[in-house]
Amino acid sequence: MEITVKTAQQLRLTEEExxxxxxxxxxxxxxxELCAFSGMWSEHxxxxxxxxxLKTLPRNGGRMLVAAGEENAGLMDMGNGFGVVFKIxxxxxxxxxxxxQGAATGVGGIQxxxxxxxxxxxxSLNSLRFGNLKDKxxxxxLSGVVKGIGHYGNCFGVPTVGGxxxxxxxxxxxxxxxxxxxxxxxxxxxxSATAKGTGNPVIYVGSATGKDGIGGASxxxxxxxxxxxQELPAVQVGDPFQEKxxxxxxxxxxxxxxxxxMQDMGAAGIICSTAEMSAKGEVGMHIDLEKVxxxxxxxxxxxxxxxxxxxRMLMVVExxxxxxxEAVFKKWDLSASTIGYVTDDGLLKFYMNGVLEAExxxxxxxxxxxxxxxxxxxxxxxxxxxxNAFSIADVADVDELRPVAAALNALPNIASKRWVxxxxxxxxxxxxxxxxxxxxxxxxLAKGTGKALxxxxxxxxxxxxxxxxxxxMIAVAEAARNIVCSGGEPIGVTNCLNFGNPYDPExxxxxxxxxxxxxxxxxxxxxxxxxxxxxxxxxxxDGPVYPTPTIGMVGILDDVNTKxxxxxxxxxxxxxxxxxxHNDIASSEYLHKLKGxxxxxxxxxxxxxxxxxxxxxxxxIQEKKIKSAHDLSEGGLAIALLESGYAGNKGFSVSPVVxxxxxxxxxxxxxxxxxxxxxxxxxxxxxADVAKAGIACTxxxxxxxxxxxxxxxNWGHISEWKKSYDTAIENMIQ
Numbered sequence: 001m002e003i004t005v006k007t008a009q010q011l012r013l014t015e016e017e018x019x020x021x022x023x024x025x026x027x028x029x030x031x032x033e034l035c036a037f038s039g040m041w042s043e044h045x046x047x048x049x050x051x052x053x054l055k056t057l058p059r060n061g062g063r064m065l066v067a068a069g070e071e072n073a074g075l076m077d078m079g080n081g082f083g084v085v086f087k088i089x090x091x092x093x094x095x096x097x098x099x100x101q102g103a104a105t106g107v108g109g110i111q112x113x114x115x116x117x118x119x120x121x122x123x124s125l126n127s128l129r130f131g132n133l134k135d136k137x138x139x140x141x142l143s144g145v146v147k148g149i150g151h152y153g154n155c156f157g158v159p160t161v162g163g164x165x166x167x168x169x170x171x172x173x174x175x176x177x178x179x180x181x182x183x184x185x186x187x188x189x190x191x192s193a194t195a196k197g198t199g200n201p202v203i204y205v206g207s208a209t210g211k212d213g214i215g216g217a218s219x220x221x222x223x224x225x226x227x228x229x230q231e232l233p234a235v236q237v238g239d240p241f242q243e244k245x246x247x248x249x250x251x252x253x254x255x256x257x258x259x260x261x262m263q264d265m266g267a268a269g270i271i272c273s274t275a276e277m278s279a280k281g282e283v284g285m286h287i288d289l290e291k292v293x294x295x296x297x298x299x300x301x302x303x304x305x306x307x308x309x310x311x312r313m314l315m316v317v318e319x320x321x322x323x324x325x326e327a328v329f330k331k332w333d334l335s336a337s338t339i340g341y342v343t344d345d346g347l348l349k350f351y352m353n354g355v356l357e358a359e360x361x362x363x364x365x366x367x368x369x370x371x372x373x374x375x376x377x378x379x380x381x382x383x384x385x386x387x388n389a390f391s392i393a394d395v396a397d398v399d400e401l402r403p404v405a406a407a408l409n410a411l412p413n414i415a416s417k418r419w420v421x422x423x424x425x426x427x428x429x430x431x432x433x434x435x436x437x438x439x440x441x442x443x444x445l446a447k448g449t450g451k452a453l454x455x456x457x458x459x460x461x462x463x464x465x466x467x468x469x470x471x472x473m474i475a476v477a478e479a480a481r482n483i484v485c486s487g488g489e490p491i492g493v494t495n496c497l498n499f500g501n502p503y504d505p506e507x508x509x510x511x512x513x514x515x516x517x518x519x520x521x522x523x524x525x526x527x528x529x530x531x532x533x534x535x536x537x538x539x540x541x542d543g544p545v546y547p548t549p550t551i552g553m554v555g556i557l558d559d560v561n562t563k564x565x566x567x568x569x570x571x572x573x574x575x576x577x578x579x580x581x582h583n584d585i586a587s588s589e590y591l592h593k594l595k596g597x598x599x600x601x602x603x604x605x606x607x608x609x610x611x612x613x614x615x616x617x618x619x620x621i622q623e624k625k626i627k628s629a630h631d632l633s634e635g636g637l638a639i640a641l642l643e644s645g646y647a648g649n650k651g652f653s654v655s656p657v658v659x660x661x662x663x664x665x666x667x668x669x670x671x672x673x674x675x676x677x678x679x680x681x682x683x684x685x686x687x688a689d690v691a692k693a694g695i696a697c698t699x700x701x702x703x704x705x706x707x708x709x710x711x712x713x714n715w716g717h718i719s720e721w722k723k724s725y726d727t728a729i730e731n732m733i734q
Contacts, residue, residue, distance in 0.1 A: 073528020099144025500544020
């Protein structure tokens with residue numbers, strides 16, 4: 001067939017990119033070669049519209065053991081000779097079309113990124129966004145995604161320990177499904193995704209290749225439309241039991257010392273793993289595609305290269321040691337097929353039954369090599385005019401607190417996500433220490449290391465929509481605050497950057513500003529970015545989703561006994577609010593959902609104040625001076641107090657002096673605030689520590705055995721509020 005610009009455009013390459021490919025090859029590519037460039041130069045693989053700004057993020061320092069972007073996931077030093085590996089990625093577009101398999105394979109893919117480095121996954125988290133929960137389509141997507149995550153994670157045997165779920169109209173057509181995995185390993189046992197050694201065999205291991213997932217990387221690099229359902233073959237199908245065997249076999253084969261390099265076959269499949277491993281090692285590969293195990297007959301070369309069938313890995317092993325590797329995989333009832341060998345010319349040569357189907361320079365295909373990098377135009381969004389026009393004076397203050405608190409308590413963005421998380425196995429492996437005694441972050445024992453890990457995923461996309469720079473900083477700060485309030489020391493970040501079409505200057509403004517804000521906050525908290533994922537083209541027919549730069553953060557607890565929980569402990573304990581109250585209701589759930597105000601600024605945030613408050617909270621926890629800690633987030637002070645009462649079935653009696661608007665005091669979402677409880681014997685010491693740190697502190701009142709009293713008004717028993725909180729979502733779905 002004749003290869004033309006139209007052919008390239010049908011494969012989602014631009015005319016300029018087609019000309020660049022011809023220039024690099026010094027000839028016109030054939031169809032198989034053009035398909036390879038289409039996959040590798042897709043946004044999903046090449047980061048062509050984002051890499052310029054990603055490079056501005058802090059990518060080293062702290063406990064980093066591997067530079068960001070160098071391997072499949074980030075590796076950071078835990079101490080005692082161990083490392084923690086973690087990463088977050090999106091599976092948004094597949095989940096929009098086929099929610100069960102889209103979410104399930106997202107979980108499977110992120111686990112492979114962890115164990116391909118030689119780490120054992122110990123925990124999963126997820127960050128989910130859907131449309132209006134009252135909508136039947138939203139309920140269908142939510143149900144499918146949750147079932148998919150639960151099915152794959154539960155069968156694979158890694159606990160789902162934490163996450164977040166938000167509901168906003170802008171995610172109606174295009175939900176966000178971000179999956180995070182955390183693993184541990186001996187720090188000096190990492191295997192690199194690098195091909196080396198001329199003549200070394202290239203071995204394909206795991207499941208056979210089918211036609212599922214073909215073009216998935218390109219599919220993820222385009223807007224979701226009404227016609228996207230026709231692209232259903234681009235959604236992969238997962239088998240968690242196969243992946244469990246693959247995990248054990250890969251970790252076992254690494255112990256032989258025969259493996260030179262290993263990479264999972266994720267986005268863009270065989271072409272991606274061969275190209276990236278070869279480019280990194282400055283080598284080439286000879287691949288015989290007819291030797292690739294298949295589950296469908298007569299697959300063409302381009303189909304084999306681009307298939308994203310799940311549970312597959314590519315290994316380069318030392319020549320002469322193939323039998324050792326094959327024996328391990330045979331033990332686990334898995335295929336291990338030698339499909340080629342390493343060459344020294346930098347070229348990828350793909351043959352089918354002796355016929356050369358494609359010859360491509362590996363370097364020219366990959367990010368950091370010949371893949372294009374663009375600087376896009378950006379401009380301030382027009383809706384900023386409406387945000388800047390907001391005045392708190394235009395919003396009537398509340399008359400009564402209790403009905404507002406009750407309404408907030410049952411909002412889907414605030415209420416318990418019990419309906420979701422009870423479908424996940426949170427206890428497999430018996431390392432999760434947060435199930436019965438919750439903390440702001442999930443705390444998991446890192447068995448064998450003598451330590452525990454705190455982990456969280458966070459992003460309030462409304463804040464980012466209101467002010468991308470401030471919202472990006474808040475996402476990092478809230479993640480760090482959750483780690484700190486759990487007794488952990490934040491050490492590093494992985495991010496999943498979900499935005500609309502990068503060719504829209506207003507969307508690109510959101511992206512640039514959010515990345516800049518994230519970077520500034522990461523520098524302040526000394527939490528370098530280990531890697532992550534960019535997901536563009538998250539659009540609805542009415543426009544883009546809210547900018548959603550999800551932050552996955554990990555922290556260290558050198559001693560699990562310093563873990564701090566969020567719930568009130570003993571009646572009579574004093575409740576303190578640490579941090580300044582502000583006359584601010586901007587971008588709050590109260591303002592947005594109950595008052596119907598869509599456009600308002602980001603809530604109050606000061607990076608230095610936030611950092612200083614977190615340092616104080618961390619020291620109070622380490623010195624065992626406080627009994628509980630819980631940060632203020634959605635719903636403000638009233639919701640934070642209620643949530644602190646739920647786990648221990650305790651109430652509270654609070655009557656602070658309120659010298660600002662009542663709605664701002666009780667329901668505002670100004671950042672940098674934490675409520676703690678203190679026993680009588682420690683109260684004076686804690687107050688002295690807070691005063692010494694120069695941080696605002698309010699004595700709110702005391703913990704009770706169950707009754708709630710706010711400003712001398714009886715709000716009833718905590719159990720009544722908890723029932724409403726726990727059942728709100730399931731009642732809406734029924």
